Amino acid sequence: MRRTSVIARISALSLVALSLACGQDETDRSVTIENIGGVTYVKNPKQGPWDSGGASRLRLVRDLQIGKLTGEDEFLFVYISDVAVDGEGDIYVGDRQLNEVRKYDREGRHLRTIGRKGQGPGEFQSIRTVSVNPLNELVVFDNMAGRISVFSDRGEHKETTKKLLAGSWIEPCEIFSGNNGYILFGKANGSPDLFHVFDAGWNETDSYIRYEASGDKEFEEQSLGFHPGNCCFRKNGDILYTKYYHDNQMRVYADRKLTQVWARDSDIKNAYEVQVYHDVNKAMSVPRDQDYDFKSFGPGIAFIGKSFQNSLGVFQMPDLRIVNFLSVRASRTRRELWAELYDPTGKLLSFSKLGDDVSYDIRCMDSGGRFYAVERKDFNKVIAFRLEY
Secondary structure: OOOOOOOOOOOOOOHHHHHHHHOHHHOOOOOEEEEEOOEEEEEEOOOOHHHOOOOOOOEEEEEEEEOOOOOOHHHOOOOEEEEEEOOOOOEEEEEOOOOEEEEEOOOOOEEEEEOOEOOOOOOEOOEEEEEEOOOOOEEEEEOOOOEEEEEOOOOOEEEEOOOOOOOOOEEEEEEEEEOOEEEEEEEEOOOOEEEEEEEOOOOEEEEEEEOOOOOOHHHHHHHOOOOOOEEEEOOOOOEEEEOOEOOOEEEEEEOOEEEEEEEEOOOOOOOEEEEEEOOHHHHHOOOOOOOOOEEEEEOOEEEEEEEOEEEEEEEEOOOOOEEEEEEEEOOOOOEEEEEEEEOOOOOEEEEEEEEOOOOEEEEEEOOOOOEEEEEOOOOOEEEEEEEEO
């Protein structure tokens, strides 16, 4: 389950288990495998064997919506910043503007509201990330205060930490937890690493896996704080990671070392185009009618550009297959939702379009393979869906 616990490493899956999980009919002879410098590169074509001959394709099936345009206050949101699911299937929704977390059961019924705006213990200034630890406690990161608050599953405040990394700052987009502490996935000031380890007392003890730019270094290092990328801890303990600005590669780390790269051939060779401005005033004067998707600003620097494909989340399904959701640019105002499905060895099974003019921000998956996404079209809401294949 994503955002609940980091599962301890177990013995490697055998080739027999993998063949059972993948099935003999899923073999694609156009896949090539090379070993370069101790790293296994699995090179896939644009489409997988499921994409031809009437074979199984991926389909998105919505089965729940939390959020309304009008109605009861418990279902009206201003800006949803994150979603998490606990071991019972209950759903936590954090709102950055309201600075509260609402809890719903798996059918979408409101259970309670946790926290409020303020600076005291258990209060929030800007909710960034919500998570659940192995005790089914709610863990909330306040971006403005730079601290963590912990609540029981009944919403009782248990702990609020001091500012993490005093004198610096950290901006996690994921919080993974285990019995001995936490792993924060995201950007920390002055660190090139993606993962930051904290003990049970919220003292940083380690960091690992360095971010490496694949395009414009200034842009990627600055934007890493906003889109740190996507990852999941696989059931065998390996880390699967891909960049938010998706470069057609998935990276597998075992014992913190890069061991595999899964690549897919694509017509989209560059994930983005960007122009860097060291004159911020000049960047601010660029007309809105030009063809760009974003403006991003940092100290004395600005970026204007467009993204062609973004990874919306990487997940290991209950059957061990890996899905990577992609937002693909169709035009300046329209994006398509696609998904890559891989077998456990990195061979592409399918690259399927799930929706046209769909803008989902996919945040988590429960243990049964149900996904939870934020949709902002018309109004903020949470969409729950499943993949059928």
